[in-house]
Amino acid sequence: MSLAELQSWLRDEGIRDDLDAITWMTVRTELDNLLPEANDVVIDWPRLLLAGSILARSAERFDQETALRIATAALSLSKDQAIRDAGAVLLGKLSNFRAVTLARQRDMLAEDLEGRLGVALRLEAQRREMERSILVESSGAWLQVNEFQQRFWNNAKGQNWLSASAPTASGKTFLVLQWLIDQMAVGSADIAIYLAPTRALVSEIESNIAKILGKNDSIEVSSLPLREKFDSARGGDRRLILVFTQERLHLLANILGDDFKVDLVIVDEAHKIGDNQRGVILQDAIERATRANPKLKIVFISPATQNPEELLTDAPPEIETVAVDSDAPTVLQNVIVADQVPRKPKLWQLAARQGEALLPIGTLELPSKPDGLRKRLAFIAAAIGQRGGTLVYANGAGESEEVADLISQLLPAMVDIDPELAALADLARKGVHPNFRLAPLVERGVAFHFGNMPSLIRLEIERLFRAGKIRFLVCTSTLIEGVNLSCRTIVLRGPRKGMGHPMEPHDFWNLAGRAGRWGDEFQGNIICINPQDKAAWPTGVPQRARYPIKRETDAVLEFGDELVNYLDHRDTLDLASLGPSDQFEQVGAYLLTTYMRLGSISGASFAKRHDAASLARLDRVLGDLASKIDIDATLAARHPGVSAMGLQRLLEAFRSYSGDVENLLPADVASVDSFDRFVAIMGRIHTHLFPAFGPENVNRRYAVIVVNWLRGLSLATMIRRNIEWHQSVGRSYRLPALIRDTMDLVEQIARFKAPKFFSAYMDVLHMHLREIGRDDLIEHDLDIGTQLEFGVSSRTLLSLMELGLSRMSAVALYEKIARDDLSKNDCLAWVAERRDQLEAMDIPLIIVRELRERLLPLDDNGAAVGEQI
Numbered sequence: 001m002s003l004a005e006l007q008s009w010l011r012d013e014g015i016r017d018d019l020d021a022i023t024w025m026t027v028r029t030e031l032d033n034l035l036p037e038a039n040d041v042v043i044d045w046p047r048l049l050l051a052g053s054i055l056a057r058s059a060e061r062f063d064q065e066t067a068l069r070i071a072t073a074a075l076s077l078s079k080d081q082a083i084r085d086a087g088a089v090l091l092g093k094l095s096n097f098r099a100v101t102l103a104r105q106r107d108m109l110a111e112d113l114e115g116r117l118g119v120a121l122r123l124e125a126q127r128r129e130m131e132r133s134i135l136v137e138s139s140g141a142w143l144q145v146n147e148f149q150q151r152f153w154n155n156a157k158g159q160n161w162l163s164a165s166a167p168t169a170s171g172k173t174f175l176v177l178q179w180l181i182d183q184m185a186v187g188s189a190d191i192a193i194y195l196a197p198t199r200a201l202v203s204e205i206e207s208n209i210a211k212i213l214g215k216n217d218s219i220e221v222s223s224l225p226l227r228e229k230f231d232s233a234r235g236g237d238r239r240l241i242l243v244f245t246q247e248r249l250h251l252l253a254n255i256l257g258d259d260f261k262v263d264l265v266i267v268d269e270a271h272k273i274g275d276n277q278r279g280v281i282l283q284d285a286i287e288r289a290t291r292a293n294p295k296l297k298i299v300f301i302s303p304a305t306q307n308p309e310e311l312l313t314d315a316p317p318e319i320e321t322v323a324v325d326s327d328a329p330t331v332l333q334n335v336i337v338a339d340q341v342p343r344k345p346k347l348w349q350l351a352a353r354q355g356e357a358l359l360p361i362g363t364l365e366l367p368s369k370p371d372g373l374r375k376r377l378a379f380i381a382a383a384i385g386q387r388g389g390t391l392v393y394a395n396g397a398g399e400s401e402e403v404a405d406l407i408s409q410l411l412p413a414m415v416d417i418d419p420e421l422a423a424l425a426d427l428a429r430k431g432v433h434p435n436f437r438l439a440p441l442v443e444r445g446v447a448f449h450f451g452n453m454p455s456l457i458r459l460e461i462e463r464l465f466r467a468g469k470i471r472f473l474v475c476t477s478t479l480i481e482g483v484n485l486s487c488r489t490i491v492l493r494g495p496r497k498g499m500g501h502p503m504e505p506h507d508f509w510n511l512a513g514r515a516g517r518w519g520d521e522f523q524g525n526i527i528c529i530n531p532q533d534k535a536a537w538p539t540g541v542p543q544r545a546r547y548p549i550k551r552e553t554d555a556v557l558e559f560g561d562e563l564v565n566y567l568d569h570r571d572t573l574d575l576a577s578l579g580p581s582d583q584f585e586q587v588g589a590y591l592l593t594t595y596m597r598l599g600s601i602s603g604a605s606f607a608k609r610h611d612a613a614s615l616a617r618l619d620r621v622l623g624d625l626a627s628k629i630d631i632d633a634t635l636a637a638r639h640p641g642v643s644a645m646g647l648q649r650l651l652e653a654f655r656s657y658s659g660d661v662e663n664l665l666p667a668d669v670a671s672v673d674s675f676d677r678f679v680a681i682m683g684r685i686h687t688h689l690f691p692a693f694g695p696e697n698v699n700r701r702y703a704v705i706v707v708n709w710l711r712g713l714s715l716a717t718m719i720r721r722n723i724e725w726h727q728s729v730g731r732s733y734r735l736p737a738l739i740r741d742t743m744d745l746v747e748q749i750a751r752f753k754a755p756k757f758f759s760a761y762m763d764v765l766h767m768h769l770r771e772i773g774r775d776d777l778i779e780h781d782l783d784i785g786t787q788l789e790f791g792v793s794s795r796t797l798l799s800l801m802e803l804g805l806s807r808m809s810a811v812a813l814y815e816k817i818a819r820d821d822l823s824k825n826d827c828l829a830w831v832a833e834r835r836d837q838l839e840a841m842d843i844p845l846i847i848v849r850e851l852r853e854r855l856l857p858l859d860d861n862g863a864a865v866g867e868q869i
Helices: 003-014 016-028 044-054 061-077 082-095 097-105 114-119 120-131 147-155 172-185 200-215 227-233 246-259 270-274 278-292 309-313 375-385 395-411 419-431 437-440 457-465 503-512 552-557 561-568 583-598 605-609 613-624 634-635 644-655 674-689 695-709 714-726 736-770 786-791 795-802 805-812 824-833 845-855
Strands: 133-136 141-142 163-168 189-196 219-222 237-242 264-267 297-303 320-324 332-341 344-354 357-365 390-393 446-449 472-475 489-492 523-529
Touching: 003 016, 003 044, 003 061, 016 044, 016 061, 016 332, 016 344, 016 357, 016 523, 044 097, 061 082, 061 097, 061 332, 082 097, 082 114, 082 120, 082 472, 097 264, 114 120, 120 133, 133 147, 147 172, 147 320, 163 172, 163 309, 163 644, 172 189, 172 200, 172 219, 172 237, 172 264, 172 297, 172 489, 189 246, 189 278, 200 219, 200 237, 200 457, 219 227, 227 237, 227 246, 237 246, 246 278, 246 736, 246 786, 264 278, 270 278, 270 297, 270 552, 278 297, 278 552, 278 583, 297 309, 309 320, 357 375, 375 390, 375 489, 375 523, 390 395, 390 674, 395 437, 395 446, 395 472, 395 736, 419 437, 419 457, 419 714, 419 845, 437 446, 437 457, 446 457, 457 805, 457 845, 489 503, 552 583, 552 605, 561 583, 561 613, 583 613, 583 634, 583 644, 613 644, 634 644, 634 736, 644 674, 644 736, 674 695, 674 736, 695 714, 695 736, 695 786, 736 786, 795 805, 795 824, 805 845, 824 845
Parallel strands: 163 297, 163 320, 189 237, 189 264, 219 237, 264 297, 332 523, 390 472, 390 489, 446 472, 489 523
Antiparallel strands: 133 141, 332 344, 344 357
């Protein structure tokens, strides 16, 4: 019998009964409020551990999971120290040293394990630890790593392009950040960009890098696309790590022009190159950085993808490429289905899924009858996850608030509210609204979490959830957009991504991968409610799946004649027929700009993946369009996702404008006519460039948000003014929905659509002003895109954000500062003079903490100092 045949026999027959027994026992230890059941099974541990050792030698995920379950069971179920020692040895064979450390922390292993192993086992363990260690050159420290981490570290050397894929909870982000800082510290790169798909992940990554750096003054980390930071790092003594979305990379490239050149780019969540709209912008960002520096090193990171090597196909010919792919488990993940016991709505039967089979685990008893879908979600979560660390997935921000409220009602009232929870509640009341639903919930250890929330509140929620003070967190699809938040248990029913779209299997498993904190837990639990309900689960609970990587541009190019026909009529197309997420418009804009830059798309990097005849047809229609455009390729390339045909239409509208040309310009937000100017600009964009906004009555609402955002108003003030407007016109409203709507308008209009299209508008207007000899009207202050991205229009507010403050903290402090022209050092001096008065300024404690951490760092003696720069 071969080794593979032996392994197959073991898992299918040899130890099947013992595996079912330990699965039943280990899963039950994770869940609360199960009805008691007798257990008289006797485990043959030596036989089971021997089988685990054999299975650990397999490269198959299922075999490694089985070995991991045996090791975990030996540590958690057996009272015999020798059995526990053997479990730890088995974890070592799986290179799962963090789990061994966790076992020591939880007193599952007695001290001096190595001394009890004997010479042969001790030597073998030491050899494994040495083989699975990497040297961090900048610090001289050795890190123990798993197999994936070691392969990544070894293959990331040199100037090659690297694409790495591994499951969630495999330690990708931790190691990549360590590697990035090591690269910067040893001088392999002066300027690096870490690309994250969302602002939520930008905030998290920037914070994590800052924590790792500590007092390292030779490396700066920032999320602001500003020339000053770039120039100071290029050729200076201080290196720079920029944490950006793909949109911010384009902002910086536009600001720098020909000076834009970076040494290293890390693309996190790289599979999102296949997303509608933003996938095109991400691809364009990567290509733009590569054109600026053909020797650029790029590292792609993606969670459990089928074909990570696909991301390497656009590398320049002279650049070597390497893919690092792993599907090895690091923590157990129990998929548990929950069905109601017939005629007994308070009793739910639980079963663990094992491949296609189900293993009965026990019966969960609820305190009340769950009448309605939201109550099922809330009641089961509250009952099954009372030990905390429980994520509940909701299909939308409104639902997350409702479910969190239901869970909070099932928990006992806290006699003494934790000071950190009280501080978060205070921030929610002062930073959003006195009646924001989050505040009373967090005082009971429950919270909700969605992408449009202010970053400071969202990050504090995540921190307190990791610390165990928030026990239940109801979240939305933000968690599959890249936020690195893990948990003990996830509870979900019929998960959707977007409005009404059932979650794809790979997204489900990316979400499920949050269950089980590697290094904090031995296993995680995914509770799937009503798995037989086809309305909730159209295809059932998904089997494990990995993301297929396919660029959005490649997917649209495969439409062939449909795309050609669309482009053939683009110059006469009625813009009103375009939807806000029209994929032909996005990819068509990319192709037209590529044609204008190269003279033919056949020379583009993607051409090798497509039929030559199809490319020739596209070349013909793109050539016809390009012949009708006065916009040059450089200007078009500054605005990914915006069609050069639309830019041309806007230019023609400017040329035919019969009024005073100054009326086409925006006014400073402090000016009395700024609101009307923004309404008019939105109208021109909507009519001539792209239907991003709406008719005048809609644009007036959008303009209020944009103007107030640029003025640096706090979210709380914007919400209060929104309420006052509803009251003044007699329009009814529901406060929770109004708060969410205001947050959504800030994110989708002020911070996404307005920067994208206002930047294009201003570029075309500047071109027109130069044509008519009115260069005097062109201002060279901070560009409108950057102002809108961060919600700043004053030097003081920008300086505070340059110093590392979140916008919420910067605005809170700015309200106390009289001058609007302070530099970074001026701001530091202002705070230093008032360091003893911060708590008396009626600023939330969490903001005061951030002010002290960012603006009043400690000297070597632990005293606050006033200078940072």
